[in-house]
Amino acid sequence: MKAQKQYYVTIKGTKDGLTLYLDDSCSFKDLERELDILLSKRQYVQEDSPLIGVILKVGNRYLTEQQEERIKTLIRKKRNLFVQSIESNVMTKEEAKRWKQETEIVSIAKIVRSGQVIKINGDLLLIGDVNPGGTVIATGNIFVMGSLKGNAHAGFEGNREAVIAASIMAPLQLRISNVLSRPQEEKHHQHVSGSMECAYIDDDAIVIERLQQLSHLRPNLTRFEGE
Known part of the structure; x- marks a missing residue:
């Protein structure tokens, strides 16, 4: 019996x-x-047809830059075809390291005093206070288990879904992505005793709500929740 072609x-x-x-x-x-x-x-x-985009799914194969270029060149020679994207399940060490940095939670226990700046990749969990004049910056979310009385900038590389949460929310300045807010200038905002609060972007403005609203505002923010 003739074997079937692979x-x-x-x-x-x-x-x-x-x-x-x-x-x-x-x-x-x-x-x-x-x-x-x-x-x-x-x-x-077909000679007269418009350009057709090609998506390559290569599974668990790692393609070198040279191999990628050879495939792209081969496809470009077929007149109306061009490579739109190459999708692989494999990532390089550099890509894995960058992904880990961007998604991990960095825990720091300290008081951020006036003139001090903490800047990290990923989410920041600060166990301590941010004093007036102190600054915390993260590519992801910022969680302050203490008083936030200084400056906080979440999603500083452009993540508009990032949030800032604090046990006591009384900052000099909040920034999420490129949206800036100075809560001390906002009318009637007062911290509710015993209630953590969170800040997020809504309609191009920073809004502050009780932390309990966070699960509804950002349903994908489940990193702290166990199965």
């Missing part, structure tokens, strides 16, 4: 273009060869 490339058409699923266990040479043959078929390449 196919290394699966092509699916979508309303936005083509999605190519590339086998992650074969050699790169075999992958290139089959990709070239498949994309040479007339149903994928």
Whole structure:
């Protein structure tokens, strides 16, 4: 009985273009060869058709920059095709390190005094106070288990979904992403004794609410919650 041929490339058409699923266990040479043959078929390449975007899904295969360029070049030669994106389950050490820094929670126990600045990647959990003139900055969220009487800047690389929470919310200045607020200038804002509060962006302005509202405001913020 003749063995069935193993196919290394699966092509699916979508309303936005083509999605190519590339086998992650074969050699790169075999992958290139089959990709070239498949994309040479007339149903994928037509001289008068508009440009078609191609999404490559490479699974658990890591492509070097040179291999990526070879595949892109091969696809570009097929007249009306271009690579829109390459999606892989594998990341480099540098990418993994950057992802870890951006998503981890950094815990610090100290009082941030006037003139001091704490700046971290990821979420900041500060166990202590931020005194007037002190500043805390994070790419993610900021949680202060104490008094926030200085400056806080969450999402400083552009994350508008970031929040700032504190046991006592009485800051000189709050900033989330590029939105700035000076709560001491806001009318009638007073901290409710015994109630933690959180600040977030709503309609291009920073709003302060009781912390209990956070689960409704940011339902994806579940990092602290166990299964």
